[in-house]
Amino acid sequence: MLVTERKPVDEIVGFLDGEKRVFLLGCDGCAAASGTGGEPELAALEAELAAAGVEVVGRKVVDFLCQKALIRAAVRPLAERLRSVDSVVVSTCGIGIQAAATVLDVAVHPACNTLSLGGIRGEWQGEERCLECGQCFLDATAGICPLTACAKQLVNGPCGGAKDGSCEVEPEVRRCAWDVIYERLERQGRVDLLRREGVFQKDYAKMRPPTELRGTRRWAIDLREEKGGEE
Amino acid sequence: MKLSERFADGKFVVTSEVAPPKGIDVAEMLEHVEALGARVDAINFTDQQSSVMRLGSLIAARLCIERDVTPVFQVTCRDRNRIALQSDLLSAAAIGVENVLCLTGDHVTLGDFPDAKAVFDLDSVSLLEAASALNRGVDLAGNELQGSTDFCLGAVVTPEAEHVDLQVIKMEKKIRAGATFFQTQAVYDPEAFAGFMDRVRPLGVPVMAGIILLKSPGMARFMNRNVAGVRVPDALISEMADAEDRVAASIGIAARLIRDVREVCDGVHIMPIGWEGHVPAVLDAAGL
Numbered sequence A: 001m002l003v004t005e006r007k008p009v010d011e012i013v014g015f016l017d018g019e020k021r022v023f024l025l026g027c028d029g030c031a032a033a034s035g036t037g038g039e040p041e042l043a044a045l046e047a048e049l050a051a052a053g054v055e056v057v058g059r060k061v062v063d064f065l066c067q068k069a070l071i072r073a074a075v076r077p078l079a080e081r082l083r084s085v086d087s088v089v090v091s092t093c094g095i096g097i098q099a100a101a102t103v104l105d106v107a108v109h110p111a112c113n114t115l116s117l118g119g120i121r122g123e124w125q126g127e128e129r130c131l132e133c134g135q136c137f138l139d140a141t142a143g144i145c146p147l148t149a150c151a152k153q154l155v156n157g158p159c160g161g162a163k164d165g166s167c168e169v170e171p172e173v174r175r176c177a178w179d180v181i182y183e184r185l186e187r188q189g190r191v192d193l194l195r196r197e198g199v200f201q202k203d204y205a206k207m208r209p210p211t212e213l214r215g216t217r218r219w220a221i222d223l224r225e226e227k228g229g230e231e
Numbered sequence B: 001m002k003l004s005e006r007f008a009d010g011k012f013v014v015t016s017e018v019a020p021p022k023g024i025d026v027a028e029m030l031e032h033v034e035a036l037g038a039r040v041d042a043i044n045f046t047d048q049q050s051s052v053m054r055l056g057s058l059i060a061a062r063l064c065i066e067r068d069v070t071p072v073f074q075v076t077c078r079d080r081n082r083i084a085l086q087s088d089l090l091s092a093a094a095i096g097v098e099n100v101l102c103l104t105g106d107h108v109t110l111g112d113f114p115d116a117k118a119v120f121d122l123d124s125v126s127l128l129e130a131a132s133a134l135n136r137g138v139d140l141a142g143n144e145l146q147g148s149t150d151f152c153l154g155a156v157v158t159p160e161a162e163h164v165d166l167q168v169i170k171m172e173k174k175i176r177a178g179a180t181f182f183q184t185q186a187v188y189d190p191e192a193f194a195g196f197m198d199r200v201r202p203l204g205v206p207v208m209a210g211i212i213l214l215k216s217p218g219m220a221r222f223m224n225r226n227v228a229g230v231r232v233p234d235a236l237i238s239e240m241a242d243a244e245d246r247v248a249a250s251i252g253i254a255a256r257l258i259r260d261v262r263e264v265c266d267g268v269h270i271m272p273i274g275w276e277g278h279v280p281a282v283l284d285a286a287g288l
């Protein structure tokens, strides 16, 4: 199971960069077990966003957000409401966020950092992959993970090695991640996102799961059970 | 001499490139340094070019300085993490290196150790940030240094990339991170290059057009097929194919390109790829 932590609300509001109307998506799988993506957590996130002046138009917890078919089915009745928002905030693991970004094809912002596999890998059929970097960059990359989709894990733009849209490393099988990111942003009319100030630096310390969480196979669930009393 | 001072003097700056040897016999490399050094403002030393393991660019730069020729120390992010990169930059400053070109680097799969671990801890942009920090007397983490560096920092850009917009966006990031000049991937179409220059001139940073000497029509076709962002027009390929004297044709093409791009940019970076000996003739023919 993928273990996630909620990003601070200020970081999420920073991603919105002035967007005022959002929809929240959560996940009843690993994210709910991690205490980040279930219904109570979405309600809490909605309150935090409201306090920061962001209108939450609606929220939906999908059974497994890593399953694109389930996302498609879940959002079908919500199509109209989704059209009326500036963006969608997704509170789950990197794979769920990438899957939502692909299915919805609108601006999607991550509300979580993915910390670890927690011993057992969730099952999914899609091509999305997450490296549990603990510092989710998906907001800056149109919901395409630069750490798994780019052969050099480049977070500040392409390397210049792409040829005919293919990555220099495995041109037969791998499209240049930044090519795909660019195309998606162009389609969404959001290329300016790439012009945002600031240079990303990967923080590898965040790839090590927090000390108190290490040492047990099912530590995420254990932790949640332990913490249960405090909530 | 820092390249930035040359640009400030309004000079059309000329650099060339020498690859350190695979091995420790530096005699040929030094011959090239001496032959080119008399004619160019600085010589770039490539950093394990194409991911092929060679003598290091840092030592090559030092040997160059000892011959009174200015080096441009090329640094890629493929083989070192941020600790080693910053340390090598400090070492470079200590041995007299003034110009540094920061690149992401090719992936290891392209070279002779495809089984190596590719590092890419930093990328070209964050490497520029690290070098800029050292120039300010601190490291990337903000720790104070005993004596700071004073590098002139450069970076690369590919004018004929598929999404030129993406190249320009990254170029802007590199400038914000401290790049003060750019060397480009090989240019063969002066008109297209002039269009690119129109786009990036407002950024206010000098750009040196990359010139790769064409050795044969086969090489041109190979680059068109395999090298990202390089487009040799058919007319040039035919010109090479029809030539009786390929060396003369190659020199003629390069000199013509240099004269054309000279109108629109701030310098040229000549990559001879084995034809170092012909660079003086190219410069003569280009009137430089």
Ligand code: SF4
Pocket (backbone or CB within 6 Å): A093, A094, A095, A113, A114, A129, A130, A131, A132, A133, A134, A135, A136, A137, A138, A145, A146, A147, A148
């Ligand atoms: S940036 Fe990629 S690796 Fe990091 S948490 Fe997001 S999806 Fe996972």
Ligand code: SF4
Pocket (backbone or CB within 6 Å): A149, A150, A151, A152, A153, A154, A157, A158, A159, A160, A161, A162, A163, A166, A167, A168, A169, A175, A176, A177, A178, A179
């Ligand atoms: S070609 Fe694209 S995907 Fe491949 S390493 Fe370069 S930027 Fe990354």
